[in-house]
Amino acid sequence: MKLFKFSTMKYLKLLIFLAVVCLINSCSKDAIFEPQNEGSSISGELLKSGKLSLDIAVVSDIHYLAASLLRNDAVNGAAFQTYLAFDPKLIEYSIPILDEVVSKLEKEKPDILLIPGDLTKDGEKLSHIAVAKILHRLASQGIMVFVIPGNHDINNPQSKGYRGQNSYETETVSPERFADIYDDFGYRNAKYRDPHSLSYICQVKSDLWILGIDDCKYDQNIGATEPVISGKIRPETLRWIKDKMKNAKKEKVTVLAMMHHGIMEHYTGQNQLDPGFVVDNWETVAPELMEAGIQVFFTGHYHANDITELQSNGKTLYDIQTGSLVSTPSPYRLIKYSGNSLNISTEHVVSIHARIPNGLSFVDYSTVFHQQHFDAYFDYVLKNKYLMPEPYASYFAPRFRNAIMAHYAGDEQITDDEQVKVYELLGVSQELYGAVMTLWTDLPPKDNEIHLELN
Numbered sequence: 296m297k298l299f300k301f302s303t304m305k306y307l308k309l310l311i312f313l314a315v316v317c318l319i320n321s322c323s324k325d326a327i328f329e330p331q332n333e334g335s336s337i338s339g340e341l342l343k344s345g346k347l348s349l350d351i352a353v354v355s356d357i358h359y360l361a362a363s364l365l366r367n368d369a370v371n372g373a374a375f376q377t378y379l380a381f382d383p384k385l386i387e388y389s390i391p392i393l394d395e396v397v398s399k400l401e402k403e404k405p406d407i408l409l410i411p412g413d414l415t416k417d418g419e420k421l422s423h424i425a426v427a428k429i430l431h432r433l434a435s436q437g438i439m440v441f442v443i444p445g446n447h448d449i450n451n452p453q454s455k456g457y458r459g460q461n462s463y464e465t466e467t468v469s470p471e472r473f474a475d476i477y478d479d480f481g482y483r484n485a486k487y488r489d490p491h492s493l494s495y496i497c498q499v500k501s502d503l504w505i506l507g508i509d510d511c512k513y514d515q516n517i518g519a520t521e522p523v524i525s526g527k528i529r530p531e532t533l534r535w536i537k538d539k540m541k542n543a544k545k546e547k548v549t550v551l552a553m554m555h556h557g558i559m560e561h562y563t564g565q566n567q568l569d570p571g572f573v574v575d576n577w578e579t580v581a582p583e584l585m586e587a588g589i590q591v592f593f594t595g596h597y598h599a600n601d602i603t604e605l606q607s608n609g610k611t612l613y614d615i616q617t618g619s620l621v622s623t624p625s626p627y628r629l630i631k632y633s634g635n636s637l638n639i640s641t642e643h644v645v646s647i648h649a650r651i652p653n654g655l656s657f658v659d660y661s662t663v664f665h666q667q668h669f670d671a672y673f674d675y676v677l678k679n680k681y682l683m684p685e686p687y688a689s690y691f692a693p694r695f696r697n698a699i700m701a702h703y704a705g706d707e708q709i710t711d712d713e714q715v716k717v718y719e720l721l722g723v724s725q726e727l728y729g730a731v732m733t734l735w736t737d738l739p740p741k742d743n744e745i746h747l748e749l750n
């Protein structure tokens with residue numbers, strides 16, 4: 296969660312540094328990845344059963360932290376608590392949360408599992424290896440798993456372990472190592488690989504491709520102190536996608552795309568209010584990809600369970616964003632795909648096998664954790680970015696907290712009581728009132744349970 300996090304000196308320094316890195320990179324070539332299967336199909340259809348409809352699960356932003364990287368009561372240590380203050384997530388429970396979802400999926404047995412990035416807390420090699428091991432368990436039960444990287448997953452300078460009060464650096468992964476670790480989850484069986492990124496296409500059956508788009512800027516992480524949050528589809532990758540979409544059109548194949556960043560805004564003004572969560576140039580890229588024939592994007596990144604649509608030239612593009620397992624209310628999606636429709640439902644993690652403080656249930660702990668951390672976080676932001684004096688900052692922080700938590704959950708609808716409280720903000724700042732209200736304004740269609748017809 297980085298909402299409104301663009302005011303500290305740390306960020307100013309980072310932005311200046313990134314601008315310099317961007318300038319340097321604009322003069323150099325994009326990272327080159329060896330095209331393994333470029334041009335021809337080496338693998339046939341992955342699904343042998345000839346099923347007409349498919350069950351697809353989507354789990355996003357797992358942010359797994361390997362057990363060995365959180366030791367000696369580090370959860371209560373200064374280093375881990377400082378990290379959480381600026382990025383509240385249930386990292387401490389990332390292992391039992393994923394365990395819970397995996398055991399549900401083992402019963403559910405979907406045909407496909409999509410994971411649109413941020414598999415790890417911050418790209419720790421040990422966390423990636425642990426996640427891949429878990430995914431192999433699902434794959435061994437016949438579930439086809441597809442992953443793509445998120446902004447936290449590769450070349451992350453914040454790749455850290457925590458011991459007692461302190462943190463220490465731990466090895467992160469290169470893009471090549473990422474593809475190697477997750478070889479079985481999109482890369483080895485790819486019909487096509489993009490030579491310029493970790494994007495790939497897998498042919499699930501004769502009339503269905505999964506297009507995993509890597510839009511992360513990890514090449515800019517090298518030498519930086521923080522990973523780049525924003526994403527961009529490289530121009531070469533965009534050309535590669537459009538080229539392959541021509542084949543898809545000829546062969547009458549439906550293409551389901553997956554990418555970490557949003558392909559469109561999930562509330563009006565998102566890209567101005569909270570830059571870096573919708574892919575760069577989304578206003579031109581989204582219509583281009585829709586024109587190329589893509590109707591559905593599965594995304595993550597913002598930790599919100601939200602579906603938004605874009606309509607143009609009689610076509611509709613859906614961005615089906617799935618919330619994070621380590622952010623309230625820990626949602627994941629189960630979808631029935633029938634060739635011309637998606638029947639989407641949302642499940643939530645409601646209990647985990649872990650000892651939770653004060654005898655609280657997982658849901659209560661998660662709610663209180665997010666309320667407290669968001670209140671402190673927005674109090675800080677209101678004081679430091681918007682120069683709002685106390686006691687106003689702490690008075691208004693819960694209005695932002697409630698709005699972001701409602702947006703995370705999806706199908707957000709403000710109550711009359713909350714509306715009255717938010718209205719008080721107008722007396723202080725029209726801009727801040729607008730920020731809270733746009734979070735509360737759910738763009739169509741519905742977010743959690745919905746039937747979508749494809750063309």
Ligand SMILES: [Fe+2]
Nearest residue numbers: 356413596619
């Ligand atoms: Fe994330």
